[in-house]
Amino acid sequence: MPDYTTGYGQDGPQLGAGYNRPGDRPAMTRTVLKGINQQISAELSASYAYLAMSAWCESQNFTGSAKWLRIQSREEHTHAMKLFDFVLARGGTVELMAIEKPARTFKSIVEVFEAALKQEQEVGRQIDQLYELAFKEKVFAAMAELQWFITEQVEEEKSAREIVAKFRMLKDDPASLLDLDRELGARQPEAGAAA
Numbered sequence: 001m002p003d004y005t006t007g008y009g010q011d012g013p014q015l016g017a018g019y020n021r022p023g024d025r026p027a028m029t030r031t032v033l034k035g036i037n038q039q040i041s042a043e044l045s046a047s048y049a050y051l052a053m054s055a056w057c058e059s060q061n062f063t064g065s066a067k068w069l070r071i072q073s074r075e076e077h078t079h080a081m082k083l084f085d086f087v088l089a090r091g092g093t094v095e096l097m098a099i100e101k102p103a104r105t106f107k108s109i110v111e112v113f114e115a116a117l118k119q120e121q122e123v124g125r126q127i128d129q130l131y132e133l134a135f136k137e138k139v140f141a142a143m144a145e146l147q148w149f150i151t152e153q154v155e156e157e158k159s160a161r162e163i164v165a166k167f168r169m170l171k172d173d174p175a176s177l178l179d180l181d182r183e184l185g186a187r188q189p190e191a192g193a194a195a
């Protein structure tokens with residue numbers, strides 16, 4: 001059980017002044033704050049990776065897929081900002097971390113979406129772990145915030161899985177690949193998120 005009252009030490013992001021006085025229910029704990037900060041970077045890292053995928057697709061003339069991935073990159077950025085704003089609203093410190101260089105080349109269009117699916121599954125696992133942590137530490141506001149992400153992950157994993165299945169079905173038939181690419185290009189950004 002963390003010490004909610006004093007002594008968070010000097011390492012890592014700090015809670016705001018006035019937090020968790022003796023007798024208060026925990027508004028945020030240092031471990032949850034650290035986890036949310038890690039998740040902000042994970043979402044930004046996903047955004048970055050999608051942008052690299054989009055660039056590769058564009059270079060291979062899969063312009064519909066490139067558009068789909070660019071919109072997805074923006075969505076991931078929105079996810080990061082949602083957590084960013086949540087940390088600030090709770091008086092915590094945002095600590096951004098280093099982002100790894102994403103893959104730049106792919107063997108095929110199906111490999112791009114396989115990588116996207118893998119990434120979504122990994123983000124899904126991270127969100128689940130973070131939710132579990134918030135539950136264990138009784139940080140209810142964080143649980144409520146993360147609930148949105150759990151629902152969103154179900155949708156995102158489903159979309160990526162469906163696209164992978166479609167590309168696998170088509171194999172290398174150029175006309176069908178172009179049709180699917182066109183279909184992906186019809187994606188519109190969600191309200192409030194610019195493409």
Ligand code: FEO
Binds near residue numbers: 043079
């Ligand atoms: Fe923000 Fe696709 O997870």
